[in-house]
Amino acid sequence: MSDHPKIELQGVSKSFGSNHVLRDVSFSVEPGESMTIIGGSGCGKSVMLKCILGLMDVDAGKIFVDGEEITGMKAADHDRVRAKFGMLFQGGALFDSLPIWRNITFALTQGRHKRSSDMRATALENLERVGLGKEVLDLRPSELSGGMQKRVALARAIAPRPEIIFFDEPTTGLDPIRTDVINKLIVELVKDLGITALTITHDMGSVEKISDRVAMLFEGRIIWSGPVSELRHSGDVHVDQFVQGRAEGPIS
Numbered sequence: 001m002s003d004h005p006k007i008e009l010q011g012v013s014k015s016f017g018s019n020h021v022l023r024d025v026s027f028s029v030e031p032g033e034s035m036t037i038i039g040g041s042g043c044g045k046s047v048m049l050k051c052i053l054g055l056m057d058v059d060a061g062k063i064f065v066d067g068e069e070i071t072g073m074k075a076a077d078h079d080r081v082r083a084k085f086g087m088l089f090q091g092g093a094l095f096d097s098l099p100i101w102r103n104i105t106f107a108l109t110q111g112r113h114k115r116s117s118d119m120r121a122t123a124l125e126n127l128e129r130v131g132l133g134k135e136v137l138d139l140r141p142s143e144l145s146g147g148m149q150k151r152v153a154l155a156r157a158i159a160p161r162p163e164i165i166f167f168d169e170p171t172t173g174l175d176p177i178r179t180d181v182i183n184k185l186i187v188e189l190v191k192d193l194g195i196t197a198l199t200i201t202h203d204m205g206s207v208e209k210i211s212d213r214v215a216m217l218f219e220g221r222i223i224w225s226g227p228v229s230e231l232r233h234s235g236d237v238h239v240d241q242f243v244q245g246r247a248e249g250p251i252s
């Protein structure tokens with residue numbers, strides 16, 4: 001096993017004009033760890049993910065993946081590093097024109113000829129990991145409930161067996177029971193497949209279920225980070241206000 005963090009940010013800053021979205025952000029995620037970033041709407045979580053994926057340049061600082069610096073990397077090398085990442089998008093982002101099995105195997109077939117029978121078998125294996133079965137293989141996403149679509153999106157995210165998965169608001173729009181099902185699946189998959197997870201979410205229930213460690217972004221800075229067990233005893237008034245979901249406090 002590598003002795004480098006899976007992902008490391010060192011002093012990353014990013015501004016849009018006078019909007020200083022990320023200010024000297026540093027943190028690392030260890031291999032196999034589940035790290036969650038919390039913070040209010042617009043605090044820079046998505047910008048941070050784009051910088052890590054090399055989809056956006058940073059103004060200052062360095063980002064490493066498996067000890068390899070990706071900031072300033074050539075496009076071809078970026079593609080190679082990006083292949084380590086999977087993504088569960090907010091809302092699932094399934095292709096409604098394709099049946100479920102093609103949605104799940106989409107990334108596996110890009111630019112390569114694969115036998116349909118093999119891809120259906122792969123789709124089924126991944127569907128079974130998220131508690132679904134062959135009855136949904138030939139359906140379209142719109143024929144499934146929101147919770148089932150989330151499971152399919154999860155099956156698609158794990159199908160290429162990425163080393164790292166980004167979960168962007170993985171439980172948004174789900175009722176509390178389906179939220180719990182997805183949280184449990186995330187925990188199981190990350191553990192069983194040895195995936196490193198970086199999640200951004202507002203949902204405190206998810207944070208407490210799926211994270212090993214948590215970091216809070218506020219006004220472009222990481223103002224607190226620590227094990228999830230310490231989140232409710234952080235001693236930081238901003239973290240307390242966010243965790244307890246109070247309107248009153250330093251965050252307006």
Ligand SMILES: Nc1ncnc2c1ncn2[C@@H]1O[C@H](COP(=O)(O)OP(=O)(O)OP(=O)(O)O)[C@@H](O)[C@H]1O
Pocket residue numbers: 016019021039040041042043044045046047048
């Ligand atoms: N391409 C861009 N050009 C200019 N400003 C941008 C760009 N992308 C993001 N921003 C700004 O950066 C800030 C952070 O946006 P970001 O999308 O990262 O927030 P977020 O924390 O993911 O929010 P949410 O939780 O609502 O999704 C916002 O003020 C946004 O307007």
